[in-house]
Every structure is written in structure tokens, then in C-alpha cells.
Amino acid sequence: MTEAHAVPAVEAAALAPAGRGLWSDAWRRLRRNRAAIAASVVLALIAVAAIVGPEVAPHAIDAIYWDRVDAPPDFANGHYFGTESNGRDLFARTLFGGRVSLALGIAATLVSLVIGVGWGAIAGFIGGRVDAIMMRTVDILYALPFMFFVILLMVYFGREPLLIFVALGAVSWLDMARIVRGQALSLKRREFIEAARAAGTGTGAIILRHIVPNCLGPVIVFATLTVPQVILLESFLSFLGLGVREPMTSWGVLIADGARRVETAWWQLVFPSAFLAATLFCLNFIGDGLRDALDPKDR
Amino acid sequence: MSAPLLAVEGLRVGFPLSGGLLGRVRTLVAVDDVSFELAAGETLGVVGESGCGKSTLGRAVLRLIPASAGRIAWLGQDLGTLDESAMRARRRDMQVIFQDPLAALDPRMTVGDIVAEPLRAFQPDQPKAERRALVEDTLRLVGLAPEMINRYPHEFSGGQCQRIGIARAMVLRPKLIVCDEPVSALDASIQAQIVNLLRRLQREFGIALLFISHNLSVVRHISHRVMVLYLGRVVELAPTAALFARPRHPYTRALIVAVPVPDPVVERARAHVPLGGEVPSPLRPPSGCAFHTRCAIARPACARDRPALETDGARRVACPHWRDGAG
Numbered sequence: 001m002t003e004a005h006a007v008p009a010v011e012a013a014a015l016a017p018a019g020r021g022l023w024s025d026a027w028r029r030l031r032r033n034r035a036a037i038a039a040s041v042v043l044a045l046i047a048v049a050a051i052v053g054p055e056v057a058p059h060a061i062d063a064i065y066w067d068r069v070d071a072p073p074d075f076a077n078g079h080y081f082g083t084e085s086n087g088r089d090l091f092a093r094t095l096f097g098g099r100v101s102l103a104l105g106i107a108a109t110l111v112s113l114v115i116g117v118g119w120g121a122i123a124g125f126i127g128g129r130v131d132a133i134m135m136r137t138v139d140i141l142y143a144l145p146f147m148f149f150v151i152l153l154m155v156y157f158g159r160e161p162l163l164i165f166v167a168l169g170a171v172s173w174l175d176m177a178r179i180v181r182g183q184a185l186s187l188k189r190r191e192f193i194e195a196a197r198a199a200g201t202g203t204g205a206i207i208l209r210h211i212v213p214n215c216l217g218p219v220i221v222f223a224t225l226t227v228p229q230v231i232l233l234e235s236f237l238s239f240l241g242l243g244v245r246e247p248m249t250s251w252g253v254l255i256a257d258g259a260r261r262v263e264t265a266w267w268q269l270v271f272p273s274a275f276l277a278a279t280l281f282c283l284n285f286i287g288d289g290l291r292d293a294l295d296p297k298d299r
Numbered sequence: 300m301s302a303p304l305l306a307v308e309g310l311r312v313g314f315p316l317s318g319g320l321l322g323r324v325r326t327l328v329a330v331d332d333v334s335f336e337l338a339a340g341e342t343l344g345v346v347g348e349s350g351c352g353k354s355t356l357g358r359a360v361l362r363l364i365p366a367s368a369g370r371i372a373w374l375g376q377d378l379g380t381l382d383e384s385a386m387r388a389r390r391r392d393m394q395v396i397f398q399d400p401l402a403a404l405d406p407r408m409t410v411g412d413i414v415a416e417p418l419r420a421f422q423p424d425q426p427k428a429e430r431r432a433l434v435e436d437t438l439r440l441v442g443l444a445p446e447m448i449n450r451y452p453h454e455f456s457g458g459q460c461q462r463i464g465i466a467r468a469m470v471l472r473p474k475l476i477v478c479d480e481p482v483s484a485l486d487a488s489i490q491a492q493i494v495n496l497l498r499r500l501q502r503e504f505g506i507a508l509l510f511i512s513h514n515l516s517v518v519r520h521i522s523h524r525v526m527v528l529y530l531g532r533v534v535e536l537a538p539t540a541a542l543f544a545r546p547r548h549p550y551t552r553a554l555i556v557a558v559p560v561p562d563p564v565v566e567r568a569r570a571h572v573p574l575g576g577e578v579p580s581p582l583r584p585p586s587g588c589a590f591h592t593r594c595a596i597a598r599p600a601c602a603r604d605r606p607a608l609e610t611d612g613a614r615r616v617a618c619p620h621w622r623d624g625a626g
Contacts, residue, residue: 191403198361199467200390200420209416213407296407296451 029293036289039282046279050098059089061096062247070265082267084257093249094272100250102279104168104234105227111169112226116176117219121211123177124184126203135181142174150242164243168230179222183215216294224287228280251276302375304474304507305337305360310369312352312359312531316582327582329355331531333369334608339474340505344522344539346515346554348578352531353511354398357477360509361393362386391421394468398480400460404452411448414438414466421471433470441466441496458489462496469500477509482517490514494521515558519543524613527551530581530589537614547614547621549594550574588618596620 030036054061058078065071069087073080081090123134150167157163187193188211196206235252237243244250251272258269312330330352337343345353358364360371362378371378373389381389394417397403404413414434418425435445441462452460461481468476478497482490494517501508512518518525518539525542527535527550535548546552553574560566576593579585585592591601598620608617 191397191399192405194358194363195395195397195403195464195467196405196416198363198390198393198395199417200387201416202387202420205420209408210405214405216407294407296453 025296026290026293030289033289033292035285036293039285039289042278043282043286046098046275046282047102050095050102053095054092054099057089057092057095059092061092061249062088064088070261070268072265073267081271082265084254084268085261085265088247090254090268090271094251094254094275097249097251097254097272098275098279100244100248101231101234101252101276104165104250105230107165108168108172108230109223109226112173112176113219113223114173115169116173117180117212117215119173120177120180120182121184121207121215124181125188125207125211127185127188131181135178138174138177141170146171147240150237154242164234164237167237168233172226172230176219176222176226179218180215183218184211187211187214213294217291220287220290220294224283227283228276231276231279302372303336304339304341304374305509306370306372306375307336307360308334308370308372310334310356310359310371311367312355312364313367325582328367328584329531329581330359330528333528333531333533335526335533335536337475337507337509339507340501341524342501342508342510342522344518344525345509345511345528346513346518346525347528348513350578350581351528352581353513353528354479355531356528357395357479357509357511361390361395361477363395387420391417391471392474393477394471394473394475395477395479396461396464396468396481399484400457400464401452403464404460406452409449409451410438410443410455410463413452413463414448414470416467417471434466437466437470438463440469440500442492457485458492461485461489461493465493465496465500469504472504473506475507475509477511479511480513481510483512483514490517497521515554527554530579530584532589533608533615533617534590535614535616535618536608537616541614547616548590548618549596549621550590553593553595590618 059065065083065087067087068077068079068083070085071079071083071087073082079089079091081094084090084093119134119138123131146167149170150163153163153167184207193206193210196210201209231250231252234243234250235256238250238253239256244253254272255269255276258265258267258272262269310330310333311328313326313328316325316327333352333356335343345356347353355364359366362371366379373393378386378389408416411431411434414437415430418430418433422430431448434448438445438447443459443462443466447455452463455463465481476497481497482493485493497508497510498521500506508521510518510521522539524536524538526533527542527548529550535542535546535551537547542551543555546555557574574593579589579592585602587600587602587604588594588597588606591597594601601620606617606619608615609619
């Protein structure tokens with residue numbers, strides 16, 4: 001073994017990266033991951049298109065052209081993606097659907113990150129009665145049928161778009177809490193946690209500084225999986241008439257409509273699906289890249 | 300006389316074990332009726348076979364696990380009466396080094412953050428530059444290059460990781476360090492370096508060490524006094540030289556005889572009386588003297604009466620018959 005003091009200072013300085021702390025190191029490593037960077041660029045383009053696209057598209061999302069029902073893509077008249085079965089422009093609707101789907105996906109994932117990680121880490125680390133009560137709460141929410149929950153919300157509050165966020169957020173953090181709790185349970189037996197306690201670090205600081213950073217790998221992978229899950233769940237709600245309302249739309253709604261007409265009007269399925277698939281690909285690459293970047297052992 | 304740095308009286312640590320769905324709850328007593336004192340700047344070695352409660356004792360002294368009974372006094376103040384926050388403040392003066400050097404370091408923290416952790420806990424308002432300077436100082440103190448502060452634990456060897464662990468324990472300049480088998484996971488050559496580092500730090504800063512190990516040679520090298528545990532009880536406690544020259548308790552004798560001598564001629568000529576059998580389960584400890592099932596000089600009374608710890612000068616031994624076996 002080379003003992004520490006035997007290492008010349010110059011060599012040690014060359015070995016030591018300039019970065020400090022988990023996040024700046026992670027950012028440096030992420031920049032070296034070409035797939036993740038490319039995926040981030042593509043995802044950013046999709047997001048920008050979804051945000052500004054509907055405003056600059058040649059046609060409005062709710063303009064109905066009776067003479068162009070189920071028209072194929074045509075650059076001459078500005079229907080770049082063709083029209084759908086009610087004669088509305090599919091290009092504008094696809095981009096607008098991206099707004100709804102991405103916003104829902106991101107919002108629900110943020111909820112699952114904040115509540116799920118916090119809930120799971122506290123339950124797993126503190127353990128005992130606190131853990132039992134917190135995890136039984138998760139079990140009860142889990143056992144509650146999702147549709148029943150959504151219908152209840154609709155009955156009490158009317159059909160508000162905000163409620164979809166609430167409903168999706170309320171279910172999306174449950175799995176995350178369980179995953180993080182499992183991680184926290186195994187982490188809290190590790191010696192470095194005992195070392196932190198012996199060093200005088202309080203419970204809150206241990207959870208924030210040791211438990212949560214060490215859970216990040218599975219958390220990030222699961223978060224990237226939550227986004228598509230939520231997008232698909234929303235399309236299911238919309239299909240039942242409980243989701244977004246016409247003339248608003250989402251990728252899930254467009255794909256469901258397009259799938260029914262794929263034999264006569266392929267573009268109604270292909271374009272929204274392509275956007276959803278591209279988004280999911282990008283999220284997976286970014287998730288992989290983040291997981292690797294956040295693991296110091298994986299240089 | 301002023302109160303010793305650490306005084307432990309009648310310490311008992313039990314772990315409740317549930318006996319399945321219908322079974323009754325049993326208690327595993329890992330440490331039973333242990334008493335000792337530790338003066339400032341002194342090293343007390345704690346030896347014994349695996350499962351005799353050495354590590355449990357170390358953790359209980361630091362209150363990392365709760366004691367079932369007994370008193371742990373720090374400079375005369377009973378730690379058992381402190382609430383969680385007062386105990387946390389006490390931890391400033393008492394630190395710990397662990398057996399597995401890599402497992403004791405958070406894999407996602409840089410060396411600098413790891414060593415600075417006690418500073419963040421006790422001096423949260425300290426300016427960054429000052430904290431960094433102190434961390435670099437401490438790294439130098441344990442023989443590491445300060446340039447390593449931005450690197451991660453997995454980039455280091457076992458010996459270096461143990462030095463990082465020692466730096467973390469030293470950064471607050473504590474009065475007591477519990478060393479829980481600090482060299483057992485290391486190569487022999489590295490063991491000597493780490494032991495000598497601990498001795499040097501002790502001399503320089505007057506730290507008291509509770510040195511837990513199953514390696515008698517290492518304990519002999521570093522300790523002023525040695526405490527021998529068997530099934531959670533103290534069987535002998537004596538100054539190092541006296542203990543190794545004239546061990547009294549039959550268990551201590553068996554342990555010392557089991558240490559190989561690095562000279563084949565002497566080694567072959569030595570009378571070997573290997574210790575037979577296994578350590579009995581702490582769930583069902585033998586009656587009377589817990590050692591009587593393996594003792595060479597046991598007599599019927601040993602299975603009946605538990606021997607008291609007799610004090611003879613600086614020595615304490617829990618065997619009324621030790622004179623019989625002395626060769």
C-alpha cells in the first residue's frame with residue numbers, strides 16, 4: 001500500500017478533482033455523458049415546442065375545418081401532422097397535448113420526490129412505531145381504489161383541471177415512499193450512520209446528509225419511470241371522461257383517439273406517439289446519466 | 300481525589316429477542332455487571348473471544364445503544380440522566396473508531412466532508428475557511444495529504460480509510476476515543492502503523508482510549524491496563540505487564556497461551572493447553588461461573604456459585620481458585 005504521506009503532494013493534487021461536494025461533482029460527470037446530454041437537449045426542444053408551439057402554429061387547437069376531416073399531413077395548407085376526426089389541426093393539438101402531459105408528469109414526479117422521499121426516509125430511519133403508523137397510512141392510501149378516489153374528488157369539487165394534479169400526485173408518491181423506506185432501513189444499520197451519530201449529528205441532519213443522498217440511485221430511476229406512468233394514467237382518466245376536457249387535450253388522449261383510427265389515418269397515432277416515445281427515451285437516458293453521475297464510485 | 304474521566308459501574312446491556320409468534324420474549328444479555336474506570340490519557344484494552352460483548356460495551360459507553368442497568372459517569376456526571384440533546388453535546392469529547400474502515404465512511408461524501416462532520420455538528424457557525432484549515436491540519440496529523448479532501452472513500456486503501464476515520468474522531472480533539480477493533484480488518488504491517496499513530500496521538504493530546512480488540516499482541520503493545528471479558532462479564536482486570544506476566548484467571552491464561560510466539564524453537568517447546576469447546580450461547584449462559592464448562596481447574600462449586608470480582612491491589616479477578624492453577 002502506498003501510504004498517504006508517501007504520495008508526493010503534486011501527484012495528489014493532480015489526482016484530486018477540482019469539484020467539491022456531491023452536486024458539482026455530479027454535474028461534471030454528467031457533462032461527460034454524451035447520451036444524457038443529447039437526451040437533455042432533445043427533451044428541452046420538446047418542452048420548448050410544447051410551450052411556444054401552440055401559439056405559433058398556423059392553426060388554433062380548437063379551429064374546426066369541416067372540409068378537412070381526417071386529412072393527411074400537408075405542408076401546403078399548414079396541417080403539418082394532418083387533421084383529426086373532427087377536422088382540427090393535429091400539429092397544434094400534439095404540441096398543446098405536450099404541455100398538459102409534461103406538466104402533469106413533472107408535477108406528479110415532483111410530488112412523489114418531495115413527499116415520497118421525505119416520508120420514506122423518515123419512516124425507515126426512525127423506525128418503530130413512527131414507521132408502523134406512516135407505512136400503514138401508505139398501505140391504506142394504496143388500498144383505496146384510485147378511480148373511486150378520483151370520482152369522489154370530482155363529486156365534491158367539480159371537474160377542475162387542478163384536481164387531476166392532486167389525484168395523480170396523491171397516488172404517485174406511495175411507491176416512492178416504499179422504495180425509499182426500504183433503502184433507509186438497510187442504510188441505517190450501516191456503520192457510517194452510527195459514526196455520524198457518534199460524531200454528534202442530529203437525526204434530521206443524518207436523514208438529509210446521509211440517508212437521502214445514499215438513496216438517490218433507485219430514487220432517480222424510479223422518478224424517470226413515474227413520468228411516463230403518470231402520462232399514461234392521465235390518458236386513462238381522460239378516456240373515462242374524468243381527465244382533461246375538450247378542446248384541451250393531452251398526448252394520452254390523442255394516442256387513444258389515434259389508435260382507434262390507425263387503419264384509415266395513421267398520422268393520428270404516429271405523431272403523438274412519436275412525441276411521447278421520444279420524451280420517454282430522453283427521460284430514461286437522463287435518468288441513467290443522473291444515476292451514474294451521482295454515484296462517486298462510478299467514475 | 301477528582302472523578303475519573305470515565306467511571307462505569309454495574310453496566311448491563313440486554314437485547315430483547317422475540318421468540319416468534321407465540322414464544323416469550325427472551326433477553327440476550329451481551330454485557331453484564333461490568334465496572335471499570337478510565338483515567339484521562341490512559342488506555343484500557345478490552346479483550347475476549349468473539350461474541351463476548353466487547354463491541355457492545357464500547358457502544359453502550361458512548362450511549363449509541365441503551366444500557367439496561369448500571370451507571371456511566373463522565374467526569375462524575377451520570378450520562379444516563381442526560382436527555383438526547385444534552386448527550387449530543389457530550390459527544391464532543393467522546394469519539395469512536397470502527398472496525399471496518401470503509402463501511403464507517405459515507406460513500407457519497409468527500410473526505411473533507413467526512414472529517415468535517417463533527418465540526419458541522421458542534422460548530423455550525425464556524426467560517427468555512429477556518430473549518431477547512433482545521434480539517435487539513437487534522438489530515439496532516441494522521442499522516443494523510445491535505446490535498447485528498449476532495450476525494451471519495453472508495454479511492455483509498457483500508458489503512459488510509461482508517462486514518463480518515465481517526466481524523467474524523469480527532470478533529471474535535473476529544474478526551475476519549477473508543478476504538479472498536481480498529482486494526483482487525485487491516486494487514487499486519489498497517490496494523491502497526493495505525494497502533495503507533497494512536498499511541499502518538501494519545502501522547503500528544505492526552506486522549507484516553509478504550510481499545511477493544513481480540514488481538515492480544517496489539518492490546519499488550521498499546522494498553523496500560525487490560526480488561527478480559529467472558530460472556531459479557533469481567534473475569535480479570537489488571538495492569539498490562541502484570542496481566543501478561545502472571546495471568547490469574549484460567550481464561551486469561553488460556554488466551555495468552557493461545558498467542559503464537561514468533562520463534563519456532565520457543566513455540567514448539569511451549570506447553571499448549573488449548574481451550575476446548577465453543578463459547579456457550581449468551582442466551583443460555585452456564586450457571587455459576589460462566590467459564591466452568593471450559594475451565595481446566597473447575598470444581599463442583601464453580602457450577603453453583605458465581606464468583607465475585609476480588610480486588611487485589613491494582614488487579615481484579617473473578618476466580619476464587621486462581622492460586623490452584625498457577626504453575
